[in-house]
Amino acid sequence: MTSTIIFWLIAIIIMGSALMVVLLRNIVHSALFLVVTFVGVSGLYVMLQADFLAAVQLLVYAGAIAILLVFGVMLTVRGDIKYSNLFNRHKFTAGVVSLGLFLLIERIILSSDLLISNKPALESTVGPIADALLTDYVIPFEAAAILLLVAMVGAILLARGEGKPQ
Amino acid sequence: MITLYHYLILGGFLFCIGLYGALAKRSAVAVLMGIELMLNAVNINLLAFNRFLNPGDVTGHVFAIFVIVVAAAEVAVGLALVINIYRDRMTTQLDDFDWLKW
Numbered sequence: 695m696t697s698t699i700i701f702w703l704i705a706i707i708i709m710g711s712a713l714m715v716v717l718l719r720n721i722v723h724s725a726l727f728l729v730v731t732f733v734g735v736s737g738l739y740v741m742l743q744a745d746f747l748a749a750v751q752l753l754v755y756a757g758a759i760a761i762l763l764v765f766g767v768m769l770t771v772r773g774d775i776k777y778s779n780l781f782n783r784h785k786f787t788a789g790v791v792s793l794g795l796f797l798l799i800e801r802i803i804l805s806s807d808l809l810i811s812n813k814p815a816l817e818s819t820v821g822p823i824a825d826a827l828l829t830d831y832v833i834p835f836e837a838a839a840i841l842l843l844v845a846m847v848g849a850i851l852l853a854r855g856e857g858k859p860q
Numbered sequence: 861m862i863t864l865y866h867y868l869i870l871g872g873f874l875f876c877i878g879l880y881g882a883l884a885k886r887s888a889v890a891v892l893m894g895i896e897l898m899l900n901a902v903n904i905n906l907l908a909f910n911r912f913l914n915p916g917d918v919t920g921h922v923f924a925i926f927v928i929v930v931a932a933a934e935v936a937v938g939l940a941l942v943i944n945i946y947r948d949r950m951t952t953q954l955d956d957f958d959w960l961k962w
Contacts, residue, residue: 716881766939788883799872845933852940
């Protein structure tokens with residue numbers, strides 16, 4: 695019963711703040727509501743008994759990616775910040791497409807027959823995740839490491855620009 | 861009682877909001893925010909499937925970690941591109957990025 699109430703509370707926070715991210719006209723406010731969405735999703739991970747992923751969500755999304763997006767806003771926006779996040783001319787087409795996709799997803803989910811398992815969830819997921827990453831998924835793990843290195847070097851090179859270093 | 865269907869529909873809703881943001885926004889940074897929302901929705905789906913269909917395993921968790929890695933790389937390179945284009949064009953509005961039009 696308590697978990698039901700907590701789920702609906704978190705769901706309302708997530709849906710409301712995600713709508714705010716899209717609908718607000720000030721891009722700084724959008725970025726702040728994006729942080730609220732990420733924290734709400736992290737609470738949902740706690741409810742799904744994914745303790746490690748909840749911590750990673752807080753650190754990487756609410757910590758790093760949100761700050762990176764705010765940096766991007768601060769380095770680029772010109773003109774009136776109150777109207778920095780407007781819709782383009784495809785507003786209504788995009789709304790129809792998104793709503794149609796949601797109705798389609800909802801129909802498919804509700805009409806599918808899923809085999810729910812009644813086994814208890816793992817007590818702690820950190821150890822099993824470490825085992826999986828270093829045995830079955832070791833090649834994707836190393837590829838992800840290389841991807842992060844390449845992305846970091848690429849981001850530095852791109853953001854530094856054409857000019858010669860002083 | 862909260863079932864798998866609740867989580868899946870919440871994930872679907874979040875994905876569609878993110879898609880709307882990515883399609884209908886004028887600013888490149890706002891489009892990146894929409895993409896982040898979509899990736900979060902996918903992670904909710906992966907963890908919910910892992911919790912309800914195969915709770916003794918961590919396959920969904922590992923996939924969610926890889927999604928987070930790719931999201932971090934994507935947003936870092938995307939923002940570097942936006943800043944680089946801004947230096948050249950003095951704008952971040954996607955409608956002004958029209959080099960490939962003839």
